[in-house]
Amino acid sequence: KQEVTQIPAALSVPEGENLVLNCSFTDSAIYNLQWFRQDPGKGLTSLLLIQSSQREQTSGRLNASLDKSSGRSTLYIAASQPGDSATYLCAVCHTNAGKSTFGDGTTLTVKP
Amino acid sequence: KAGVTQTPRYLIKTRGQQVTLSCSPISGHRSVSWYQQTPGQGLQFLFEYFSETQRNKGNFPGRFSGRQFSNSRSEMNVSTLELGDSALYLCASSLEGNYEQYFGPGTRLTVT
Numbered sequence: 001k002q003e004v005t006q007i008p009a010a011l012s013v014p015e016g017e018n019l020v021l022n023c024s025f026t027d028s029a030i031y032n033l034q035w036f037r038q039d040p041g042k043g044l045t046s047l048l049l050i051q052s053s054q055r056e057q058t059s060g061r062l063n064a065s066l067d068k069s070s071g072r073s074t075l076y077i078a079a080s081q082p083g084d085s086a087t088y089l090c091a092v093c094h095t096n097a098g099k100s101t102f103g104d105g106t107t108l109t110v111k112p
Numbered sequence: 113k114a115g116v117t118q119t120p121r122y123l124i125k126t127r128g129q130q131v132t133l134s135c136s137p138i139s140g141h142r143s144v145s146w147y148q149q150t151p152g153q154g155l156q157f158l159f160e161y162f163s164e165t166q167r168n169k170g171n172f173p174g175r176f177s178g179r180q181f182s183n184s185r186s187e188m189n190v191s192t193l194e195l196g197d198s199a200l201y202l203c204a205s206s207l208e209g210n211y212e213q214y215f216g217p218g219t220r221l222t223v224t
Contacts, residue, residue, distance in 0.1 A: 043216055093213075102154060
């Protein structure tokens with residue numbers, strides 16, 4: 001059974017800092033890994049998708065890496081802004097279907 | 113292109129009643145997945161439909177059921193509601209092959 005863990009559970013940083021969020025998974029036979037952002041009471045916004053054959057993906061100030069052999073992914077946020085404050089979720093899809101296992105998320109607060 | 117839509121956005125029901133939630137996927141997406149999100153359990157996979165067939169199912173009791181129509185729209189039904197069914201119900205759609213999941217805004221169900 002796939003288990004996904006995200007560390008830390010919460011993180012508070014001053015504006016402008018670079019930061020790293022971690023995601024680990026127990027079964028390395030994954031199809032893809034996706035990072036999401038969720039604002040309070042809202043749905044999930046897709047940030048980055050990494051297919052199992054890829055090592056990293058970049059979008060603006062965000063960079064996500066994937067190391068299947070060690071069961072790890074990181075989300076790097078450069079030059080953080082108060083608008084980045086949200087919960088970040090990592091989801092692992094381990095079959096070629098729309099079924100993902102989610103971590104519990106990291107709640108990020110960026111202070112002005 | 114329109115995103116994933118879910119109706120209704122909010123629902124209040126009484127224990128023992130049943131409820132039906134609706135999800136319209138992004139045009140061209142044939143995979144529709146449903147998730148339950150609660151503060152205690154996080155995001156948990158309910159089921160996935162593809163081409164009108166349930167392809168994957170999570171560990172939820174038989175009170176939770178769903179279906180998909182020929183236009184890929186999906187409904188989920190919960191019968192004999194319990195207080196513990198209070199949650200945010202999220203629907204996601206994805207394209208076959210890539211399975212990048214796009215989420216709707218969710219339906220907030222409160223059972224009293």
